[in-house]
């Protein structure tokens with residue numbers, strides 16, 4: 001597990017588990033085959049479970065091709081993406097690891113299986129062959145959510161690969177976090193900073209957080225003024241952020257205009273993700289707009305008070321809460337439904353907002369609990385396998401619920417009945433009980449009914 005900074009990663013849309021993760025798997029496979037690179041003359045990509053069932057809509061196939069070309073998610077530009085895909089799909093060549101071109105035929109070298117690999121809903125196998133068709137190397141990867149990748153070995157023996165057993169300061173539950181806050185008389189943001197300082201310097205942590213905030217604001221700006229007003233894919237959805245942005249700029253006496261502002265912030269970023277643009281996983285791509293929407297709301301409300309220190313505290317708190325979901329449950333829609341993505345994002349944003357507004361550590365955990373409690377049971381049923389309907393609007397509701405949860409937690413005078421640890425466990429159990437139809441397969445829910453009537 002290690003540092004929690006990577007809960008926030010700059011990447012590309014539309015999906016962290018279906019796009020960012022598989023791209024990383026491609027990068028890792030390039031490293032794995034480095035000693036045999038000159039002998040590799042064919043690559044075969046095998047996608048299983050949710051990576052297969054919604055893989056085309058989520059661009060998993062293309063993400064693998066880009067990853068195998070040696071390009072990292074944060075380095076990808078529209079130009080490099082286009083040239084890699086043109087080479088692979090039109091010229092039938094893969095620039096393996098960015099070093100040598102080998103033959104590549106999409107129809108036979110990318111295989112979509114309907115069955116699932118045993119350890120996670122998002123499985124894939126990458127294979128390298130020599131000129132005689134002999135297998136040189138094969139590796140199974142699981143995309144476990146938020147752009148994180150694990151091999152079979154890592155999933156089977158997490159304790160041997162976590163590397164954090166000797167940490168002086170550590171927490172795996174909200175209870176641990178609250179005890180640390182009480183013991184050291186620190187806020188959750190300060191404890192999160194102390195935790196991160198076991199991996200990085202304070203200067204590096206602050207710089208990383210501010211870069212993340214810059215990237216979030218860039219996604220928002222790009223979403224307000226996109227190059228194309230239509231989102232990619234068969235639904236041909238019109239982007240709504242440009243129109244919302246035009247209305248937002250004109251002064252309004254509507255007392256509810258603030259609700260429209262939060263929707264604008266979330267929709268702009270989520271549409272940018274749906275378009276395959278640059279966004280920050282928070283904790284995933286599908287739910288990438290909740291945290292920035294709440295931060296943009298705070299910036300609008302607090303003006304210059306929402307400065308670098310508050311930004312860093314917000315993100316440190318959000319990542320500490322996000323790590324609890326990652327360690328104890330799931331942040332993957334394919335594993336536990338949308339509650340694991342949108343609910344975790346809303347919970348992170350709620351706790352972080354409460355923290356920077358002066359809440360006690362207990363109130364921060366309460367805000368995070370409330371936000372998740374009201375996402376429990378939320379299914380993942382993306383229409384046409386795209387991260388567009390219901391995902392884009394759902395980010396706006398995640399942000400509004402987060403703001404509401406932070407306010408509720410801070411205004412209550414009685415102790416909360418349900419704790420954050422319990423709601424995290426409940427979310428995970430609910431996700432495990434959920435039928436596969438509702439876990440990023442597009443086989444049920446809105447994906448099915450909408451498909452049957454249109």
Ligand code: SF4
Nearest residue numbers: 286333338341380391
């Ligand atoms: S419904 Fe939720 S979990 Fe599923 S793809 Fe959309 S945002 Fe992700």
